[in-house]
Amino acid sequence: MPDGTQKPQASTMRKRLTVDEPSPRSVFLDVPNMPWEETKFPGIRCKTLYSDGSGMATLLLELEPGAVVPLHEHTAIEQTYVLKGHFVDEEGECLPGQFVWRPAGNTHIAWAGKEGATILGVFLRPNIFADGRPFFTEEKKA
Template sequence: MEWGPTPFEGISIKVLYEDKAQGETTCLLRWEPGATLPMHKHAAIEQSYVIEGSFGDHDGICRAGEYVWRQPGSFHETYSEEGAVILAVYRKPNVFKNSSGYGDDA
């Protein structure tokens, strides 16, 4: 299983499970030091477990061995100063801002 690119510089993905019809994904995300994920909305619960390194947002830093989840409708921008590998479980894809606000064509 190979690491693949994402639309975000410094972040690569290894998909472990995907149901495109339902929008569900379980994946590993590899963050290079200094990588950021722009402001986005969670359409459904997101769960993340940090395997190595750390990542954070306005609520704080999540380090190796820690778990964090985001409730549906929440917004945040995430970053990793040192790099990280994260196990992420999405019930629906994140929604990123586009020219008309937050929507599917981001």
């Protein structure tokens, strides 16, 4: 129930509202116990929370103090929520609990402040990096 006092039975399979078929199952992740993955960007590690193969991705990113996300262009809206630390670019800065979104075409360099940063990033398509490096999730493609 919505008040959290009673869980629905696991064997109950809900049907979709728009077609006569079972509702796809939710995917739950134990994020604290997922390993951090190294990226091609020095001082930046990530946990891929969602990736659909087309470039849409939700990433938990941990940036060491001063780590830099090099010059890149957003190919679609990017959304970033700062969990810890200080996340900065030429246009502004975000502290814990703050949020920034960037439109398609936004081109910038971003970096972590002296205390580093942990951010949640939501990407609709991979960014294009000036030096040709692949986006965080591109190497996972087959």
